[in-house]
Amino acid sequence: MSRYILGRIASTGLVLLGVSVLTFFIAHVVPADPVLVALGEHAREDQIAAYRKAYGLDRPVPEQFIVYLGRVVRGDLGTSIRTRRPVGEDLREFMPATIELGGAAWLVALLLGIPAGILSAVYKDRIFDHLSRLGALIGASLPVFWLGLVLLGLFYYRLGWFPGPGRLDVALSPPPLRTGLLLFDAALARDGAVLRNALGHLVLPALTLGLFSTAVIARMTRSAMLEVLYQDYIRTARAKGLQERRVIVLHALKNAMIPTLTIVGISFGSLLSGAVLTETVFAWPGLGRYATASAISLDFPAVMGVTLVVALLYTLVNLGVDLVYARLDPRVRYE
């Protein structure tokens, strides 16, 4: 098992190398000049040349890449062209907001998607199933940006049930910065008002971001459950006189979870891409906003930094999912 994990971690290194090669060269074939974006239309040629030199952009692209890679290995992601700060520092600042939002959205997706899928399968072709499938279809088709605006318009603007955009009301001051995760920091500071308010601010963006994954997870859980529910061992379990709840939760669900887990792992990627739009609508100061702003400004170091971090997170999450397989299914062995 530990050899397997070590192997996977080593292959993660290769994945990251591949991702960085691709991103770096794609970024450099874009027919536009990041220096002009940074300095604006009024910049003179000598200022442009000085800037190019300062950021090493005057060297050949392969050389730039090797220099970049050398720095990354030493833990230096370079300096952002746009914010003019170390990319690592920027990521540390924006990452927690996205982790908080993504985590909450993931929770929404799991808590709504899995039970909805199970119930749909158990009550196949009954009214709940129809409603749940319709809901899943709608959830999977709604554009995140639109959904965010509608939820905000309805629950914040019309009904006033939830607070507006941002992570915290204007009247409240954030707690002392420790983890950057507002909920944790508020809890550590024992600041109940901030904690409640931050939770309220989290609901609408988490629903917006989580709905697509909820739909996908619900559909996958349903089909996996249906496949399992008609297997012989389920019939045997029922024939033994086991309670239906035990049959479903202990026997069926455990096996149906394997394909569902795969989707849960993959949905992490869609959460990260959805975060870009959700963060824009809800003025959420996270990685998605940072990535968009960096991409628009052709801020290569920042785009590379975000890509590497996201790729790392994605591979780690999927490694975690693979390890959970082994727990769920004794047939899965990692040597």
Place this chain on the structure above:
Amino acid sequence: MRALVPAIVTVLVLLTVPTVGPTLAATAADTLVYVADISDMISLDPAVAYEFSGILVAQNTYDTLVAFEGEDLTTLKPRLAQSWKITDAGSSWKVTFTLRSGVKFSTGRPLTAKAVAFSFDRVIALNKSPAFLFKDVAGLKEGDTRAIDDRTVEVTLPKTASPQGFLSVLTFTVGAVVDPDEAMAHQSGTDRGEAWLRNHSAGTGPYVLERWDTESRAVLTANPNYWGPKPRLTRIVIQHVPESSTQKFMVESGDADIAANLTPEQARELSAKPNVKVQKGGLLQLVYVGMNAKHPPLDKVQVREAIRWSIDYDGIVRSLLRGEARKVQTIIPEGLFGFNSAAPFQQNVARAKALLREAGVPNGFSVELLVPTGPAPGGVKWSDLAAKLQSDLARVGIKVSIKETAQAQLLNIYRAQKGQMVMILWGPDFPDPDGNATPFSDYAAKSIAWRNQYEDATAAALAKRAALEPDAAKRRTLYRQLTDRLLHQGPYVILYQPTTRFALRSGVQGFVWNPMAFAEFRTVGK
């Protein structure tokens, strides 16, 4: 199984039941919440900030020696300097300022002439984005600003720089005075406090920076040591809300007092609401088409004049921009000293055709028009503007092919003098006519005239003379001559000067947008 159903219902209820109760109907009485896209905020140090939102904060936390107040960018007003005079010292200009007495920094230390010299030298030494205004526009070097005594500052400018232009530069945050002791107390390496001043303030302005959370909000509180009239509101929250629809929700629901980035449609919608009012704000940008003066047949003055007579300017302002712009046809925008209100051109097909005949192209010609992607100032898409121009020019026989390209790429082509016709915008770097006159007139300045291969020695000489002229009346005459000349000779079609718009809660008063793209919050009340 039955246990699952209540669990799901509980989750659903938890997710939809209010967790914090209804949102507040209004912001606190002593606080102004200003929502805007502040993603460009990268430093609040006046020697570094050169982005709209950074400048907005720095203009409120620091003071300059002189200022343009409100919407008027033509009359210099005293600020930290009580008075000033320009003297011709033979080989240089001397600009001498007498400082206001009794002014203190927010730190409690007194304002001195040495602080001014320190601040100006600091800008030059740090050499960040706005430094070119001191180094290139004013020709300043470290040591050129001297404290004569505690209240007298003397700046020595080279004869090649414009003293009036320098005074205009000083109204901008680059001329802000920083508390030297505070900056140096936080020096790291040789940065003269730059890292610390990125998110702290040490000025004499009406507000102090309380905190700045990147991509989230900047909070200002009233400066207890402020020398001027007490600000009407004690707390200003500049909240980052990138999406304009969200800004609209916030100002409508009372969670924001001012929304800064609304589309014209949203503003129109809001103007019908009872608790919100919409206010326009001036901008100094000009949207124009540059014509490459070496590209035949655009090299003929008559052809360029024919193009100017082909365009339906009123239609652009009225229909495409729905009034979100002013018709301006000269190279200095309305609001700046030296503005020339002449706007002779309006669509006149017969006249344009006659000019084309005179130029030897009676049947018209084909030309490529480069336009950026995305929205143009005033809320219209660049591509829609281009389509309008295409149809207007088609009426006189000029066949325009539109090439839409990302602005950064467009600038590459434009800067390499490879555009035929290029539609783009220009805003001056500092509130002085020279911020437009030299770029549009002087080929050697390697700016707009150069990009359009327009070499006009007369225009360049006029721009230089006007820039250096210390006498206001004479200067105005020179700019009149220059703008009149370029109106007909130049390779430009000035299309319009855009305006911007704000939605304000109806109780908000005293909000004035300075066309250099900032507001002074000290006058705002509610």
